[in-house]
Amino acid sequence: MFLNVNQHNENVTDLANAKVGESVSVSGMIHNVRVTKWGGFIVLRKSRGLLQAVVSNETSKFFDEAGNEIAMNDLCREMAITLTGTVNEAKIKDPAAFYNTIEIAVAEVRVLSRPTTAEVVDMNALKFGDEETLLRYKFDNRQVTLRNPRDMAILKVQSTIARAFGEFLSANGFTQIFTPKIVSEGAEGGANVFKMDYFGKQVYLAQSPQFYKQIGVGVYERVFEIAPAYRAEKHATSRHLNEYISLDVEMGFIKGQEDVMILEAALLRHIIAVVERDCAHELQLLNAVNPVLPEQVPAWKLSEVHEILFENNLCEADHRGEDDLAPEEERAICKYAFEKYGSDFVFVTHFPSEHRAFYAMDDPEDPSLTLSFDLLMRGLEITSGGQRMHKEADYREKMIRRGMNPDAFHFYLDTFKNGMPPHGGFAIGLERITACFLGIANVKECSMFPRDINRVAP
Ligand code: AMO
Numbered sequence: 001m002f003l004n005v006n007q008h009n010e011n012v013t014d015l016a017n018a019k020v021g022e023s024v025s026v027s028g029m030i031h032n033v034r035v036t037k038w039g040g041f042i043v044l045r046k047s048r049g050l051l052q053a054v055v056s057n058e059t060s061k062f063f064d065e066a067g068n069e070i071a072m073n074d075l076c077r078e079m080a081i082t083l084t085g086t087v088n089e090a091k092i093k094d095p096a097a098f099y100n101t102i103e104i105a106v107a108e109v110r111v112l113s114r115p116t117t118a119e120v121v122d123m124n125a126l127k128f129g130d131e132e133t134l135l136r137y138k139f140d141n142r143q144v145t146l147r148n149p150r151d152m153a154i155l156k157v158q159s160t161i162a163r164a165f166g167e168f169l170s171a172n173g174f175t176q177i178f179t180p181k182i183v184s185e186g187a188e189g190g191a192n193v194f195k196m197d198y199f200g201k202q203v204y205l206a207q208s209p210q211f212y213k214q215i216g217v218g219v220y221e222r223v224f225e226i227a228p229a230y231r232a233e234k235h236a237t238s239r240h241l242n243e244y245i246s247l248d249v250e251m252g253f254i255k256g257q258e259d260v261m262i263l264e265a266a267l268l269r270h271i272i273a274v275v276e277r278d279c280a281h282e283l284q285l286l287n288a289v290n291p292v293l294p295e296q297v298p299a300w301k302l303s304e305v306h307e308i309l310f311e312n313n314l315c316e317a318d319h320r321g322e323d324d325l326a327p328e329e330e331r332a333i334c335k336y337a338f339e340k341y342g343s344d345f346v347f348v349t350h351f352p353s354e355h356r357a358f359y360a361m362d363d364p365e366d367p368s369l370t371l372s373f374d375l376l377m378r379g380l381e382i383t384s385g386g387q388r389m390h391k392e393a394d395y396r397e398k399m400i401r402r403g404m405n406p407d408a409f410h411f412y413l414d415t416f417k418n419g420m421p422p423h424g425g426f427a428i429g430l431e432r433i434t435a436c437f438l439g440i441a442n443v444k445e446c447s448m449f450p451r452d453i454n455r456v457a458p
Contacts (some may be wrong), residue, residue: 018087027082033075049098049149053106060106078120080112095285096149123148143458153282158434164274165247168267175220179212185408187211188357192232205230211412213250217423221252236453238442243451250425257371257387260424261347269293288438291344298337299347305333323352331379349373358398361387377436385426392416
C-alpha cells in the first residue's frame with residue numbers, strides 16, 4: 001500500500017476563516033449539552049476553547065456510532081462527535097468560548113465514540129482557585145481535569161512561551177541541543193539531587209544541563225535546550241516542583257554578563273510580543289495582564305537591593321549584609337521597580353561567591369562576589385545566570401577550595417583543557433515564567449502533570 005501525501009489537509013478543523021452562511025463539518029468533544037423545548041445547545045470543545053452549536057427539534061438529526069438515528073437526549077458530555085451545520089453570526093459571552101462571534105446551526109451530529117462511565121468529570125463544575133482541596137482534586141484527576149478551558153489556556157500560553165523561546169534563539173544563531181538527564185555528577189551542588197541505580201552504579205537525575213550546555217558552546221558557540229530538570233526538593237511550596245522544564249541558554253564570546261542579560265531581555269520582549277499576539281483569548285479568559293519589559297530594565301547589585309529596600313522602608317526586616325534575597329525582598333523590589341520604573345522585571349547581580357554554583361566567574365574587582373544574576377518577575381525569581389569561568393586552572397582551584405574532587409568532573413574539566421571561549425548563559429523555569437505571566441499563585445498549575453513530594457501520578 002502507498003499513502004498519497006498530497007492528501008494532507010492543513011488545518012482541517014480551523015474555523016477561523018469560516019464564513020457566515022457556509023456549511024461546515026467540525027469534530028470535537030462534547031463539553032456540555034443543554035436540552036430545551038425547541039431543541040437546545042451543544043457546546044463543543046476544540047483545541048483553543050469552546051464552540052456553540054444550536055439544535056432545532058425540527059431540522060437537527062443525530063446518529064450513533066453504528067449510524068442509527070438517536071435522540072438529542074442520548075448525547076452526553078465527553079462524547080467525540082462530528083457535527084455538520086451552517087455558520088451563523090452570534091455574540092457569545094462565555095469567556096471560555098474561543099469562537100465567540102459564530103455558532104453552528106446543527107444539521108447533523110455523528111457520534112464517533114463515547115465515555116464508558118456515566119459519571120464523567122464535569123469540567124463545568126470545576127471552579128478555578130487555589131483552595132487546597134480543589135487543587136488536589138484537579139491534580140488527582142489531571143488526565144481529565146486538564147480539559148477544563150482554564151487549564152487548557154494556562155498550558156496553551158506555556159506552549160506559546162516555549163515556542164517563542166525556541167524561535168527567537170534559532171533566529172539569533174543558537175543551536176538547539178538535547179543533553180542527557182541521567183548523569184554521573186550533579187551540576188548545581190547541594191543535597192537536592194535524585195539518586196538512582198544504574199546497573200549497580202549510583203547515578204543522578206540532572207539538576208540542570210549546565211555542564212553539557214557549556215560543552216555545547218565549545219561546539220556551536222550558542223546553544224539552547226528545552227528539557228526537564230530534576231530537583232529533590234523535600235519541601236512543599238507554591239514555587240517548587242521536583243521536575244520542571246528548564247529553558248536553558250548558553251553563549252560564547254561574551255564581553256561580560258551584561259551581554260547575557262541583554263540577550264535575555266530581548267528574548268523576553270519577543271516572548272511577550274508573541275504571547276500578546278497569539279494568546280489574546282487565553283489572556284482574557286485568565287484575566288491576565290501581559291507583563292511590561294521597558295527599554296531600560298532595572299539591574300541592581302544584591303547589596304544595592306538591600307539598601308534600596310532599607311532606605312525606603314519597604315521590608316519588615318533589615319536584610320542589609322545578607323548573602324541572598326529574602327522572599328519578602330523579591331516581592332518588595334519588584335513592586336518598587338514596577339511603581340518607579342514601570343518594569344515587571346528586575347535583574348539582581350553580584351551574588352556572593354560562596355552562595356553561587358562553583359562554575360560562576362568571580363568578579364575580578366571583588367572576588368568575594370560573582371558575575372552572576374537572578375531575574376525577578378512580578379515578585380518571583382524566574383532565572384539564574386551569569387558569566388562562567390573558562391580556564392581549567394580556575395575551575396580546579398575553586399573546586400579544591402570548596403572541597404570538591406576535580407577527578408569526578410574529568411569530562412567537564414577536559415572541555416576547558418581543550419580550550420573554551422569566554423561564555424555565559426542562564427536558565428528560565430518554564431512553569432515559573434508561565435505562572436508569572438498569568439498571575440497564577442502556584443507553579444504546579446503550570447505543569448501538565450506536576451511532580452511534588454507527595455505526587456508521582458497521574
Ligand atoms: P537555578 O538552580 O537557579 O539555576 O535554576 C534556574 C531556574 O529554574 C527554575 N527552578 C525551578 N522551578 C520550579 N521548581 C524548582 N524546584 C526549580 N528550581 C529551579 C527557576 C530558576 O530561576 N544552571 C543554573 C542556570 C544557569 O546559570 O544557567 C540553574 O539551574 O525559575
